[in-house]
Amino acid sequence: MPRTGPVEEAEMPTAIVVGAQWGDEAKGKITDILAQGASMVVRYAGGSNAGHSVTSDQGLFKLHLVPSGILNPRIDCIISDGVVVDPAILVQEIDELEKRAVSTARLYVSASSHVVMPYHRTLDRVDEEKRGGRKIGTTCQGVGPAYTDKVRRIGIRMGDFTDPKAFPHALHESLTFNNLLLQKVYDSEPMDEAQILQEYTALGRRLKPFVRDTAWMVGEALAADRRVLFEGAQGTLLDIDHGTYPYVTSSHPVAGGACLGTGAGPTSIDAVIGIVKAYTSRVGAGNFPTELLDEIGAGIRERGNEYGTTTGRARRIGWLDAVALRFAMMVNGIDRLAITLLDVLSGVDEIRVCKAYRLPNGKVTERLPLRNEDLAGCEPLYETFKGWTRDISKVRRYADLPAEAREYVEGISRLTQVPVWLVSVGPHRQQTVLTGQAREGLWLRELPTAGAPALSVA
């Protein structure tokens, strides 16, 4: 669809928010801030394995499926085709939001999104058990088995799930196969079709008013040059194709997933914002070259509250890895960075960033090896930055950050070759600093923050 709406030349109305690491980069906060000036926020991949924390004047919200734009009442929030939706969790989340006076009147769920059923959760758990020492460390939310059914073409889509005529047949087809899997492959009990039918028909009734053909909504918003924000879940290195396979999730967290998962054509995307945590974390199994197993890592975990929003698991912590980040810049086409949780590094004497790997054969490389086994033998080679001691959580202007913190931020920009657009120094909307160093064009520069002074460029 050609663009028809009025748009200033400098304005870039569409942006993707993408995690540049292994997830948990605080994408929710950045999405929430940008959502204040957007007209639509679209979650494009993953399921309730994600946990997005957003802090507003009303306190902390932990969202798993509902887009992080929901706290802004004037915008459309879309759960798009590429997401797998656990109806029980979505209903719970909607109820919780309504209880706290957050309107869900403009929340929409794609009729083409796939539904996570209770047997998907069971399969996720028994599959992990069966793997023994080769566990992925999944969140056990049924996400992998739901995507497996989608690709096997026996999945249940939201449109059928909420249609009382279509659902019994779709359930029968899907459960017949999955019960066989449960019994014959996993030596587990089959699940009761009549009981699921009853319980999930009721959930379908609850969700029906939210269901739309969202690809049309997104396409029409793009054609009218409305500000559309695509919200990723998880992170680049968990991508099923581009991540550290097999220790990955089952969807496409990369920026390209925003097109696949929503129906937006690639030419409609203006900006890709890479969210980079000031250090690295990883949950679940898989190689992690810069992992810190010492008290520095433990300190960062505590200060950063690095425990899973969905599972409560302690996250593994490591130094920033610019080798992995450069790969993320490339596969996502990231044109600006938002560095989050910088405040957590206050008090660390010396901060390290991995700038290259030494391979087992002694060669040094700046390219991320793409096989998990090859990553295992890599020794990280570090550049060291001087730390700072001052609390920076109240800083609002880039120039007011300690010189060491600015050097660190600029070092990340140099090592990734991407300008830093924003630095986050705490969970609240107001704890955000624009650097003035990235290309203009995103609408955030003109935004006041609710209940706080306007964000200002240094």
Ligand code: IMP
């Ligand atoms: P699954 O997505 O539950 O199948 O888990 C596959 C891998 O992705 C595991 O290592 C999980 O810990 C990881 N993972 C899934 N969702 C998230 C997330 O939101 N943040 C960080 N890691 C995640």
